Amino acid sequence: MTKESALNKSEGTRPSSGVNADLAKKIRARRKQEISTETLFQKIKAGDKTALSQGITLIESHTAQAQQKAAELIEKCLPFANRSFRIGITGVPGVGKSTFIEAFGGHLADAGKKVAVLAVDPTSTVSRGSILGDKTRMETLVNHENAFIRPSPSGDSLGGVAKKTRETIILCEAAGFDTLLIETVGVGQSETTVHSMTDFFLLLKLAGAGDELQGIKRGIMEMADAIVINKADGENLKPARQARSEFRRALHLYPAKDSQWQPKVLLCSALKKTGIEEVWDLMKEFEELVKENGYFNSNRQAQNKFWMLQTIDEHLRNRFYRHPEIKKLLPEQLKALEKNETTPFEAAAHLLEKYRSL
Amino acid sequence: MTKESALNKSEGTRPSSGVNADLAKKIRARRKQEISTETLFQKIKAGDKTALSQGITLIESHTAQAQQKAAELIEKCLPFANRSFRIGITGVPGVGKSTFIEAFGGHLADAGKKVAVLAVDPTSTVSRGSILGDKTRMETLVNHENAFIRPSPSGDSLGGVAKKTRETIILCEAAGFDTLLIETVGVGQSETTVHSMTDFFLLLKLAGAGDELQGIKRGIMEMADAIVINKADGENLKPARQARSEFRRALHLYPAKDSQWQPKVLLCSALKKTGIEEVWDLMKEFEELVKENGYFNSNRQAQNKFWMLQTIDEHLRNRFYRHPEIKKLLPEQLKALEKNETTPFEAAAHLLEKYRSL
Numbered sequence: 001m002t003k004e005s006a007l008n009k010s011e012g013t014r015p016s017s018g019v020n021a022d023l024a025k026k027i028r029a030r031r032k033q034e035i036s037t038e039t040l041f042q043k044i045k046a047g048d049k050t051a052l053s054q055g056i057t058l059i060e061s062h063t064a065q066a067q068q069k070a071a072e073l074i075e076k077c078l079p080f081a082n083r084s085f086r087i088g089i090t091g092v093p094g095v096g097k098s099t100f101i102e103a104f105g106g107h108l109a110d111a112g113k114k115v116a117v118l119a120v121d122p123t124s125t126v127s128r129g130s131i132l133g134d135k136t137r138m139e140t141l142v143n144h145e146n147a148f149i150r151p152s153p154s155g156d157s158l159g160g161v162a163k164k165t166r167e168t169i170i171l172c173e174a175a176g177f178d179t180l181l182i183e184t185v186g187v188g189q190s191e192t193t194v195h196s197m198t199d200f201f202l203l204l205k206l207a208g209a210g211d212e213l214q215g216i217k218r219g220i221m222e223m224a225d226a227i228v229i230n231k232a233d234g235e236n237l238k239p240a241r242q243a244r245s246e247f248r249r250a251l252h253l254y255p256a257k258d259s260q261w262q263p264k265v266l267l268c269s270a271l272k273k274t275g276i277e278e279v280w281d282l283m284k285e286f287e288e289l290v291k292e293n294g295y296f297n298s299n300r301q302a303q304n305k306f307w308m309l310q311t312i313d314e315h316l317r318n319r320f321y322r323h324p325e326i327k328k329l330l331p332e333q334l335k336a337l338e339k340n341e342t343t344p345f346e347a348a349a350h351l352l353e354k355y356r357s358l
Numbered sequence: 359m360t361k362e363s364a365l366n367k368s369e370g371t372r373p374s375s376g377v378n379a380d381l382a383k384k385i386r387a388r389r390k391q392e393i394s395t396e397t398l399f400q401k402i403k404a405g406d407k408t409a410l411s412q413g414i415t416l417i418e419s420h421t422a423q424a425q426q427k428a429a430e431l432i433e434k435c436l437p438f439a440n441r442s443f444r445i446g447i448t449g450v451p452g453v454g455k456s457t458f459i460e461a462f463g464g465h466l467a468d469a470g471k472k473v474a475v476l477a478v479d480p481t482s483t484v485s486r487g488s489i490l491g492d493k494t495r496m497e498t499l500v501n502h503e504n505a506f507i508r509p510s511p512s513g514d515s516l517g518g519v520a521k522k523t524r525e526t527i528i529l530c531e532a533a534g535f536d537t538l539l540i541e542t543v544g545v546g547q548s549e550t551t552v553h554s555m556t557d558f559f560l561l562l563k564l565a566g567a568g569d570e571l572q573g574i575k576r577g578i579m580e581m582a583d584a585i586v587i588n589k590a591d592g593e594n595l596k597p598a599r600q601a602r603s604e605f606r607r608a609l610h611l612y613p614a615k616d617s618q619w620q621p622k623v624l625l626c627s628a629l630k631k632t633g634i635e636e637v638w639d640l641m642k643e644f645e646e647l648v649k650e651n652g653y654f655n656s657n658r659q660a661q662n663k664f665w666m667l668q669t670i671d672e673h674l675r676n677r678f679y680r681h682p683e684i685k686k687l688l689p690e691q692l693k694a695l696e697k698n699e700t701t702p703f704e705a706a707a708h709l710l711e712k713y714r715s716l
Contacts, residue, residue: 074701082698163703170701219577221611250611253579253604304695307702315710316674337662340440343432343528344665345521352673 037069041076047114047176049148059167060153074167077174082300084116084173085287086180088194090220091204093185096230100204100270101181102138107276108179109146116177117141120165120194121152121185148177152185159314162193166307169197195223196303199296200283203227205247207239222254225263226282232267233274240267259295261286325358326351395427399434405472405534407506417525418511432525435532440658442474442531443645444538446552448578449562451543454588458562458628459539460496465634466537467504474535475499478523478552479510479543506535510543517672520551524665527555553581554661557654558641561585563605565597580612583621584640590625591632598625617653619644683716684709 043051055077058070091097105115117138141147153164165182172180184194195201203224221227227247232240247265257263264282268275290296320326333347342350398416401409413435416428449455463473475496499505511522523540530538542552553559561582579585585605590598605623615621622640626633648654678684691705700708 071704074704078698078701167701167703219580222577222580246607246611249604250608253608301696304702305692308691308695308705311703311706312678312710313671313675315706316678317671320670320674333666334663337666338659340436343436343525344662345525345669346429346432347666348669348673352670 037072038076041073041174044073044077044171044175045080049175052148052171052175053150055171056150056168059164059171070167074170077170080174081170082173084169084178084180085200085283086169086182086198087283088182088184088191088198088201089204090184090191090194090202091230095204095206096270097183097204098138100228100230100268101183102141103270103273103276104279105138105141105147105181106144107273108280109141109144112146113179114146114148114177115141115144115179115181116148116150116172116175117181117183118150118165118168118172119152119183119185120158120161120190148172148175158189158193159311161190162197162307163311166197191220191223196306199290199299200225200286202279205229205243206231207236207243221250224251225257225259225261225286226279227251227263227265228275228279229265229267230270233269233272237267259286259290259299260293261289261295320355323355323358326355329354395430396434399431399532402431402435402529402533403438407533410506410529410533411508413529414508414526417522417529428525432528435528438532439528440531442527442536442538443558443641444527444540444556445641446540446542446549446556446559447562448542448549448552448560449588453562453564454628455541455562456496458586458588458626459541460499461628461631461634462637463496463499463505463539464502465631466638467499467502470504471537472504472506472535473499473502473537473539474506474508474530474533475539475541476508476523476526476530477510477541477543478516478519478548506530506533516547516551517669519548520555520665521669524555549578549581554664557648557657558583558644560637563587563601564589565594565601579608582609583615583617583619583644584637585609585621585623586633586637587623587625588628591627591630595625617644617648617657618651619647619653678713681713681716684713687712 040051040055044055055070055073058066058073061067061070089097089101091100101117105117109115138149142149150168153161169180169182180198182194182198184190201223203220203226205227207229229240229243229247244265244267251263251265254263266275266278266282268279270276287296290299321330329351333342333351336342337344337347398409398413402413413428413431416424416431419425419428447455447459459475463475467473496507500507508526511519527538527540538556540552540556542548559581561578561584563585565587587598587601587605602623602625609621609623612621624633624636624640626637628634645654648657679688687709691700691709694700695702695705
């Protein structure tokens with residue numbers, strides 16, 4: 001009875017015996033796949049969200065077969081990609097990222113924009129309160145016909161997450177999503193990663209330039225195209241305005257951006273849905289400027305090149321550091337370095353010489 | 359007559375003929391070298407500045423023979439290194455770096471400190487007004503018995519300059535220099551490079567937060583342990599004080615440093631020699647804090663490790679990108695990327711597969 005449950009039936013993997021039956025199953029399975037990559041692509045192109053989800057699952061899958069299918073799918077989608085405005089959103093936990101994305105994404109979706117929400121979170125195996133891991137927090141947006149929400153791929157290195165997110169962007173764009181919100185949970189290098197795959201980078205803040213600022217890592221403020229001070233409502237409005245002045249002064253001290261855009265500081269209350277329209281107006285202003293002055297395209301080209309070189313570097317490093325011989329020798333050199341018995345350059349030369357002779 | 363000029367005589371390389379004579383010369387030359395590495399080391403250890411200069415010249419030399427000797431010399435010096443306080447100094451051209459180093463270094467040398475001044479300038483083949491290329495600008499310091507000034511090694515990549523500078527630091531420390539001033543001309547990544555080889559990072563500024571700020575690259579302000587506003591004298595004193603308030607506010611917005619040090623803003627006039635003592639007091643305060651809380655050592659360990667990994671990465675990359683086959687294939691992939699015919703990851707995978715099969 002247990003074996004014959006509805007769940008087992010629906011999976012269509014009833015046990016069969018004999019080599020021939022197995023082979024037949026394999027052939028059927030393969031045929032099914034061959035059909036489905038093209039079908040999947042057609043459905044994605046038609047804006048089918050279920051197909052989009054299935055496509056992303058292929059991208060996130062670790063099997064060679066799924067990876068092969070994912071590569072085919074991405075290749076089909078590529079000519080239809082590159083068409084959205086990609087917005088990176090960061091901020092420390094507690095700043096109200098989920099509420100903001102719900103309000104902001106909802107505003108855009110209501111206005112007819114097709115909004116996809118993705119996340120970069122290399123630590124999502126261990127729950128860190130990532131907003132997108134907890135979809136229920138964005139109830140309205142998740143059910144909006146113009147919106148698509150996908151949690152971060154889990155259990156992976158930042159490099160792996162970045163690759164999957166960038167490939168997911170291609171699929172979302174092919175599916176007709178014109179506005180991408182890519183959230184970073186602010187762990188490790190995730191802000192830099194999101195910054196290097198988006199057109200506009202938004203930093204969410206709270207009033208009260210004290211403790212919460214400690215959570216923002218070095219360099220993040222300099223990457224921001226806009227700082228939006230959230231929860232600017234009620235009693236919080238006055239300190240929020242004061243914070244706005246402070247951040248404006250601070251931004252003024254930064255060097256000019258390549259985009260020629262002067263970063264702005266805005267107030268909003270995601271909860272009360274105030275200031276949301278202004279954030280979108282600002283982004284449109286930005287988009288107009290950078291499409292006019294050519295930065296939009298040159299930046300995307302530079303990002304593509306960056307990711308290619310980045311991927312190559314990562315692979316070269318992995319091949320080196322994962323080599324059994326290097327794994328054995330590296331700790332010895334690190335120890336010698338610690339005791340000042342060698343220089344960093346001498347130690348490196350020693351390891352490289354060994355590696356070359358392997 | 360021309361051939362017998364004093365210049366030719368002094369070189370001691372009068373033409374001789376015959377294989378035996380040549381061989382004898384080579385043997386004599388080699389013997390001379392074998393002696394001189396140990397002699398050089400002994401002289402360096404005794405604080406002989408001429409020997410120190412010769413040692414650094416070996417480090418900067420590109421011949422295999424000189425590199426071999428340099429490696430021997432560094433190995434001998436290593437046990438006597440790691441003993442100085444290393445100060446990085448940056449600021450845009452015109453901020454008065456040379457005058458500041460002259461005044462600050464002179465102050466320390468007068469107080470009995472042994473001061474070595476180095477520079478990191480990967481562009482010094484083309485003169486960019488590097489203060490240390492033009493020694494005459496530091497007339498007093500250059501002639502001070504407690505000071506040693508060495509211009510930046512020229513005509514090299516930043517990685518090359520960094521390696522040479524770090525090795526030079528070892529020699530200077532073995533020669534008994536207890537305070538190292540390492541200037542960066544602020545080109546390319548040179549600030550980050552200097553930051554990652556020093557204990558304290560000082561950013562020189564001018565009052566008037568306008569155009570000159572454009573010259574400071576992103577992230578530099580966040581690296582600073584102190585911002586010193588130079589030329590704070592006469593009519594400039596009032597705007598300098600105002601700038602100090604602004605920078606203090608700006609620094610307040612930055613996240614806390616691993617060192618637990620709260621960066622400070624000071625005024626000085628290198629020309630009038632005011633505020634110099636305060637800068638040194640600040641550094642002593644810093645040194646006390648970080649030696650107490652363990653950051654001084656952990657940071658140096660981290661820097662050593664960083665430089666080792668950095669060197670390995672650079673070599674792995676060079677081997678890849680300088681390979682004739684990759685040189686041929688890379689532009690093709692970049693072109694395909696530009697036309698959105700491939701993804702960064704697909705292009706990288708293609709190149710890596712080719713490289714592996716070579």
